Each structure stands twice: as C-alpha cells, then as structure tokens.
Amino acid sequence: MILTIDGLEDHDAFRDAGVITPGFDVAAMQDAGRRRPRWLHLGAGNIFRVFLARIAEDLIAAGHHWPITAVVTTDPAGFNARLGAHDLLTLGVTLNPDGGRDLRAIAGVCEALVTRREGDLARLFALAADPEVTLVSLTITEKGYAVHDGAGRLLPELADAVATDPHGYQSHAMAVLAALLLTRYEAGGAPITLMSCDNFSHNGDRLREAITVVARGWVQAGSASESFLAWLADPTRVAFPITVIDKITPRPSPAVSDDLARLGFTDMALATRGRTAMAGFVNAEPTEYLIIEDAFAADRPPFEQAGAHVVAREVCDKFENMKVTTCLNPLHTALAVAGCLLRMPTIDAEMRDPALEALVSRLGWDEGLPVVSDPGVVAPADFLTEVLGARFTNPYLPDDPARIAMDTSQKLPIRFGQTLLRYRERSLDLGGLTAIPLVIALWCRYLTGIADDGAPFTPSSDPRYEELHAHVAGLSLGGSADAAAIHAALRPILSDPTLFALDLYTTPLAVKIETLLARLLAGPGAVRTTIEEEMLP
Numbered sequence: 304m305i306l307t308i309d310g311l312e313d314h315d316a317f318r319d320a321g322v323i324t325p326g327f328d329v330a331a332m333q334d335a336g337r338r339r340p341r342w343l344h345l346g347a348g349n350i351f352r353v354f355l356a357r358i359a360e361d362l363i364a365a366g367h368h369w370p371i372t373a374v375v376t377t378d379p380a381g382f383n384a385r386l387g388a389h390d391l392l393t394l395g396v397t398l399n400p401d402g403g404r405d406l407r408a409i410a411g412v413c414e415a416l417v418t419r420r421e422g423d424l425a426r427l428f429a430l431a432a433d434p435e436v437t438l439v440s441l442t443i444t445e446k447g448y449a450v451h452d453g454a455g456r457l458l459p460e461l462a463d464a465v466a467t468d469p470h471g472y473q474s475h476a477m478a479v480l481a482a483l484l485l486t487r488y489e490a491g492g493a494p495i496t497l498m499s500c501d502n503f504s505h506n507g508d509r510l511r512e513a514i515t516v517v518a519r520g521w522v523q524a525g526s527a528s529e530s531f532l533a534w535l536a537d538p539t540r541v542a543f544p545i546t547v548i549d550k551i552t553p554r555p556s557p558a559v560s561d562d563l564a565r566l567g568f569t570d571m572a573l574a575t576r577g578r579t580a581m582a583g584f585v586n587a588e589p590t591e592y593l594i595i596e597d598a599f600a601a602d603r604p605p606f607e608q609a610g611a612h613v614v615a616r617e618v619c620d621k622f623e624n625m626k627v628t629t630c631l632n633p634l635h636t637a638l639a640v641a642g643c644l645l646r647m648p649t650i651d652a653e654m655r656d657p658a659l660e661a662l663v664s665r666l667g668w669d670e671g672l673p674v675v676s677d678p679g680v681v682a683p684a685d686f687l688t689e690v691l692g693a694r695f696t697n698p699y700l701p702d703d704p705a706r707i708a709m710d711t712s713q714k715l716p717i718r719f720g721q722t723l724l725r726y727r728e729r730s731l732d733l734g735g736l737t738a739i740p741l742v743i744a745l746w747c748r749y750l751t752g753i754a755d756d757g758a759p760f761t762p763s764s765d766p767r768y769e770e771l772h773a774h775v776a777g778l779s780l781g782g783s784a785d786a787a788a789i790h791a792a793l794r795p796i797l798s799d800p801t802l803f804a805l806d807l808y809t810t811p812l813a814v815k816i817e818t819l820l821a822r823l824l825a826g827p828g829a830v831r832t833t834i835e836e837e838m839l840p
C-alpha cells in the first residue's frame with residue numbers, strides 16, 4: 304500500500320487498514336486548484352500537513368473551493384520527502400490517549416511551487432498578481448520572521464535582497480512575501496490577507512513589521528514607490544490577522560512508522576535530515592484549536608465550518624495569553640530543558656516524574672493562572688486541566704523534549720517574559736515566584752551543554768546558542784564556580800530584555816536565579832536534587 308493518488312485506488316487495502324480517504328477525486332481537485340488557485344502557504348511542515356491541509360480538505364469536501372498551493376522557499380529535499388513523494392498527500396495519524404489511532408489520508412494541497420525552480424518562481428509571481436488569490440498562510444517557525452541581527456542590523460541576506468531587484472526574489476521568506484506583495488500592488492493591488500500561524504505572540508503584527516522592513520528597504524533603494532508602503536499599511540488592502548494554533552504535533556515517530564509498515568504501507572519509513580526525522584505521515588494528538596482574528600482584507604475560507612474560531616482580536620489575545628504565555632507553552636519549555644538535562648525520553652515520561660509534574664503544575668496553576676483572562680472559547684482552568692491531565696500525559700504521543708527545546712532563546716520573552724511583565728504591571732509579587740526562576744535557572748544550566756549525569760548532551764538548534772553558551776562555558780560542574788563567577792556569567796544573559804522582555808536585575812528574580820544555578824552546578828545529580836528540593840518540599 305502506498306500513499307499516492309494512484310495508491311488510493313487500492314480501496315480495499317485502505318479500508319482494511321482503517322484509513323479514511325478523501326471524499327472527492329484528488330486528481331480533479333488538484334487540477335481545479337492549479338487552474339484556480341486561491342490560498343498559498345509557506346512552510347509545509349508537520350502542523351500544516353495535519354491541521355491546515357486537513358481544514359482545506361474538509362472545506363473542499365463540503366463544496367468550498369479552497370485548495371492550498373504550497374510554496375517552498377527552503378529545504379526542497381525535505382519537502383519532497385514529506386509531500387512530493389506522495390502526490391502532496393499526507394497520512395495523518397491521530398494518537399489518542401486511550402491507545403486508539405485514527406488514520407486519514409489528507410488531501411488539501413493542490414500544487415507545490417519551489418522558489419528555487421525557475422518555472423515555479425515565475426508562476427508564483429504570476430499568482431501574486433491574481434486577484435482570486437486572497438490568502439497566504441505561514442507555518443515557517445518563529446526564526447523565519449527575524450529580519451535583524453542581535454545588534455539591530457538588517458540580516459546580511461536581507462541587506463543583499465534589498466540591494467537587488469525584488470521581482471523574482473526567491474530566498475528569505477519575509478523578502479519573498481514583500482516581493483510578492485510588491486508584484487500584487489503593481490498589478491492593481493487587489494486586497495489580500497497574510498495569516499501567520501506560527502506559535503508566538505501577535506504573530507500577524509510581527510509578520511507585518513518584518514515584511515515592511517524589507518519593503519522599506521526596496522523603497523529606499525528606489526526599487527519600489529512610497530505608495531507601495533501606504534498600500535501595505537492599509538488593513539483594508541493587506542490584512543495581517545493574529546492567530547493561535549494549538550495541536551501537539553511531535554516529529555514522526557519510528558514506532559508509528561513501524562506500525563504503518565505492519566499495516567501494509569511500504570512508503571512510510573523515516574528519512575532523516577540532520578537531526579530532523581521526516582516522513583509521509585504526521586503523528587499528532589487529537590486536541591486542536593485554531594483561533595483567528597476576524598481581520599481579513601478579502602475573501603477567506605469559511606474556517607468556522609472546519610472547526611476553527613474566527614473571533615475578535617481581544618479573544619485571540621486572551622487565548623494566546625492562555626496557551627502561549629501561561630498554560631501550555633511555558634510548561635512545555637520547562638519540561639524541554641529539564642528533560643534534556645535529565646535525559647528524559649518523552650514529555651509523558653516526564654509527567655510521570657513527581658518532581659517534574661509538580662514543577663509544571665506550579666507553573667500553570669500558581670504562577671500562570673493568576674494573570675490569565677478567560678477567552679471564552681474554553682475556560683483557562685479547563686484548558687490547563689486538559690493540558691496537564693490528558694495532553695502532556697498522553698502515553699501514546701511520543702514527544703521529544705529536544706524538539707521543544709529548539710530555539711528556546713527565541714521563545715523565552717513570550718513564554719515567560721509576558722507573565723513577568725503582567726506581574727509587574729499589576730504589582731503582583733515577583734519575589735514570590737518559584738517555578739519561573741527555577742525554569743530560567745535550568746535553561747542557564749542547559750546552556751552549559753552538560754547533562755545532569757555530568758556528560759555532554761547535544762543541545763537543540765538555537766540561533767543564539769553559541770553566543771549564550773560562551774557566557775556560561777567557564778562554569779564547571781562540581782562547585783568550583785563561586786557567586787561572583789556565576790554573577791559575571793549570568794549578568795549579560797539575565798539583563799537582556801530580548802530574552803526575558805525585561806532586565807531581570809530590575810526584579811528580585813535575578814539573584815534567585817543566580818543562587819539556583821549555583822545549586823544546579825553543584826555536581827552530577829544536582830539538577831534532579833534541586834528540582835526535588837524546590838518542588839517537593
């Protein structure tokens with residue numbers, strides 16, 4: 304059994320394997336989508352394939368013409384391994400907490416355009432000018448939005464981009480989008496919506512800012528007119544709704560791959576690129592939320608019919624505060640850094656560890672919930688109960704702490720900084736916090752690159768790892784670092800508002816973190832001992 308359009312013809316095999324297949328002719332849908340494209344997507348990774356592509360399929364099945372054209376700006380080989388080899392289909396594998404699995408062949412994608420292929424690039428720019436194309440969505444990870452380096456200078460790749468002709472630009476996602484928008488503007492400026500579904504605060508605002516930086520560069524270089532900037536800034540012409548997307552989607556698991564082989568699939572083996580596993584299937588939990596600000600400039604898919612919520616910005620904000628800054632993602636980061644240091648295999652294994660379970664419970668219930676407001680879609684206490692009691696504990700969801708530890712430096716200001724800012728705004732007692740400073744201290748300990756057993760571990764990729772590691776590299780395990788050495792090492796980290804949204808030395812937290820780090824460095828086993836002493840007194 305294989306997952307391709309022809310492969311789907313083996314109806315009996317798919318039925319016997321319990322795979323739900325699309326309720327329409329996939330080849331005809333793809334053909335119709337190529338003839339009348341409407342929705343572009345950048346970043347056709349796991350969450351896109353199992354969630355947004357499925358939404359598109361549900362809408363297509365209900366008679367709405369919203370097939371997705373995937374735009375590939377990076378890693379075309381990875382794209383081929385995941386989608387290209389399967390005629391743009393994905394096998395969605397839902398891993399239920401009771402051990403049951405739901406399998407579904409997902410068919411929301413009609414075409415793929417790889418910007419490094421000349422013909423594809425020309426077609427992409429032609430689509431940018433097409434008034435019927437009214438939505439561009441993104442799941443390219445947070446670092447894809449970075450346009451400046453740590454010193455506030457335009458990234459070299461973008462400095463090169465603004466020095467060249469925008470028409471036909473093909474590399475950095477923010478410049479590709481700016482160039483596509485310029486093409487659209489020059490073709491008459493039909494309204495369009497750009498919808499970031501990446502997992503950070505006010506993603507739409509940040510997308511607008513990043514694109515505008517590049518656009519301004521082209522205006523200053525004389526490649527675009529001032530009026531282009533005015534068009535870009537007009538939300539009735541170019542809209543950037545904020546969104547929150549929630550569905551724990553681990554990297555594809557070898558165990559799931561083996562099970563699919565046993566079911567009869569011959570094309571669901573894992574391919575690895577660096578440390579990243581990729582496959583024709585995506586494994587994910589059943590829970591999902593997609594919350595979208597009702598701020599579209601043009602025609603949009605009827606997302607509500609596929610289970611998403613299109614809501615006022617305030618609701619989106621509240622949901623984001625609940626999910627990204629208090630009740631899910633900070634807890635994930637806590638388990639990620641602790642899990643890497645303690646060499647824990649999965650998030651659910653960590654949840655069976657009383658000290659780690661106590662750490663995330665305290666983070667959520669005691670330190671996060673006091674600064675959350677109810678978004679209405681789901682009550683924060685119910686959301687947190689589900690996160691701690693059903694989602695993180697799902698023994699069938701093989702989520703690796705190292706996946707979540709990726710790019711931690713980019714996530715801290717949102718996952719922890721926002722809560723700290725809210726404590727300060729509301730004059731709540733920052734000095735009374737215990738879980739948040741412990742997690743920050745654990746992350747500083749993580750930056751040493753030495754696990755709790757005293758041996759090195761491989762840190763997850765992070766654009767600032769080397770720079771931050773250099774600050775703590777001199778702190779050895781075993782108690783040789785005195786308070787002055789720890790202070791000297793941590794001062795540049797804890798005072799950096801790009802990491803925590805504020806200078807932690809203006810709060811009682813910095814001293815607490817320095818003291819905790821001294822304990823965490825006391826010797827092999829000190830990480831476990833410190834977490835237990837702090838969380839299980």
Ligand SMILES: NC(=O)c1ccc[n+]([C@@H]2O[C@H](COP(=O)([O-])OP(=O)(O)OC[C@H]3O[C@@H](n4cnc5c(N)ncnc54)[C@H](O)[C@@H]3O)[C@@H](O)[C@H]2O)c1
Pocket residue numbers: 345346347348349350351376377378381442443444445446447448475476500501502548549550551552553
């Ligand atoms: N996996 C989850 O549990 C989950 C849940 C909710 C939200 N998200 C968010 O969705 C995003 C994607 O996560 P994922 O799990 O699908 O990751 P993924 O690695 O499977 O997919 C990321 C995709 O983006 C592309 N990409 C990476 N860097 C890029 C760049 N600089 N420019 C353009 N494209 C780039 C990759 O080639 C890949 O196709 C992240 O922002 C993540 O926070 C993930």
Ligand SMILES: O=P(O)(O)OC[C@@H](O)[C@@H](O)[C@H](O)[C@H](O)CO
Pocket residue numbers: 502548549550551552632635636706707709714
């Ligand atoms: O996707 P990231 O890298 O921003 O964060 C890792 C996880 O915390 C995240 O992917 C969660 O699984 C997700 O946010 C759940 O909806």
